[in-house]
Amino acid sequence: MEGKWSWVNAGIALGMLNIIIFLSGNHVGTTTFYSQTTGYLTGFFFPEWIPISSWIKGTCGGAESLSAGWQWLLVLGIFIGAFIANRTSKAEVPKEEIPKMWIKRFGNRPKLRFVHAFFGGFLLLFGSRLAGGCTSSHVISGMSQMAVSGIVFGMAAFAAGITTALLVYGSGGVVK
Amino acid sequence: MNSVLAVIFGILFGFILQRAGAMEYKNIVKTLRLIDLSVAKFMFLSVGISAAGVFSLRTMGLVTLDMIKFNLLGTLTGGLIFGVGFAIAGYCPGTCIGAWVEGKKDAVFVILGGIAGVLAYTLVQEDILTYIRGFDMGEIMLGDFISLNTLAVGALYSVAIGIIVYTADRIELKNKEKELAADQQEAAK
Numbered sequence: 001m002e003g004k005w006s007w008v009n010a011g012i013a014l015g016m017l018n019i020i021i022f023l024s025g026n027h028v029g030t031t032t033f034y035s036q037t038t039g040y041l042t043g044f045f046f047p048e049w050i051p052i053s054s055w056i057k058g059t060c061g062g063a064e065s066l067s068a069g070w071q072w073l074l075v076l077g078i079f080i081g082a083f084i085a086n087r088t089s090k091a092e093v094p095k096e097e098i099p100k101m102w103i104k105r106f107g108n109r110p111k112l113r114f115v116h117a118f119f120g121g122f123l124l125l126f127g128s129r130l131a132g133g134c135t136s137s138h139v140i141s142g143m144s145q146m147a148v149s150g151i152v153f154g155m156a157a158f159a160a161g162i163t164t165a166l167l168v169y170g171s172g173g174v175v176k
Numbered sequence: 177m178n179s180v181l182a183v184i185f186g187i188l189f190g191f192i193l194q195r196a197g198a199m200e201y202k203n204i205v206k207t208l209r210l211i212d213l214s215v216a217k218f219m220f221l222s223v224g225i226s227a228a229g230v231f232s233l234r235t236m237g238l239v240t241l242d243m244i245k246f247n248l249l250g251t252l253t254g255g256l257i258f259g260v261g262f263a264i265a266g267y268c269p270g271t272c273i274g275a276w277v278e279g280k281k282d283a284v285f286v287i288l289g290g291i292a293g294v295l296a297y298t299l300v301q302e303d304i305l306t307y308i309r310g311f312d313m314g315e316i317m318l319g320d321f322i323s324l325n326t327l328a329v330g331a332l333y334s335v336a337i338g339i340i341v342y343t344a345d346r347i348e349l350k351n352k353e354k355e356l357a358a359d360q361q362e363a364a365k
Contacts, residue, residue: 015225082277084187085274117286118286121290132250144227146333147315160262
C-alpha cells in the first residue's frame, strides 16, 4: 500500500470534499452518467426505440433533458482525477489484465473474468436504477444526510455483497 | 460556473478514490470478504465527517438537504441486487471508471455491463414502477422520527458512525495480532 493514503487520511479528505460539494449546492452521484450515456447512445443509433421521455423520467434522476449535465461532468472529472492520481503515484500500479485474487480462485481465464465483470456491472446498474442511486449518491451523499434511503441501501448492499463474496471465495479466507 | 465546479469536484473525488485504493478489485473484495475493511472504514469515516459538517452548516442555513426518495421495496431490492453485483464486479459504478483509466481491462466490461443494465431497467421501468409505487415513503431521514433538534440527532449520528468505524478497526487489529501470534507459533514448531 506504499504511495497510498491511509483510510483515515483518505476518509477525512473525502469528508471535507463532500462538505464543500454540499456547500456548493450539489450532490455527488454517478448512476445518472450511465443513464445519460445509454440514453444518448440508443437515441443516436435507434431513435425510434425508446422515447427520450422515458430516460428523463425516473431513469435520469432530476435532470431535465438528455445532456451532459452536472453528474456527467462529475464523472468526466473522476476520469481525469484517476488519471492524474495514477500518473503521480509513487507506488507502481500493476497493469494487470485481471485481478490476481480472482485468478487464484478461478484460474487465469481472462474471458471468464470479463463475463463476470459484465454480469456484475449489469447487476450494479440495474440495482442502482431500481434503488434510485449507487454508492456515491446513496452512501456518500445520502447517508451523510441521514437519509433513510441511503442507510437502507448501504446496509442491503453490504449485506448482499458480503454474503456473495463469502460464497464465491469461501468463508475461511482460503484464497488470500 | 457550476459545470466547471462539477469537473473540479470530480477530479478531486477521483484522485481521493485512487489514493484510498478504492479503485482496486482486491481492496473491494477484501472488504466484502471481511479480510481487510479499509475501504469500508474509509467510506463510513467520510460519511461521519460529512454528516457533522452538513448538519452544522444546515443550522446556519448554508446547506439544504436533497435526498433520494425512500421506496421500501425499490431501495431494498435495488440495494441487494447492487450488493451482489458489487461482489462479482469488484468495482462500483464510479470506481470502475477510474479503474479503466488505470488500465484494468475488466473494468471496461463492468462499464459495458452497466450500460446494458441501465438499458434493461429502462425497458421494464414502467412495469416496475407500477408495482412498487405503493411502497413510496418520500424523502425521509432519521431526524424525522426522533423528537430532538435535528442538529443534535446529526451530531449523535456522526458520533455513532465514528464509534462503529473505530470499533471495527480495533476488532480487526486484534484479529490480525492473533493471526500473527498463531503464525509465529506455527513457525516455532
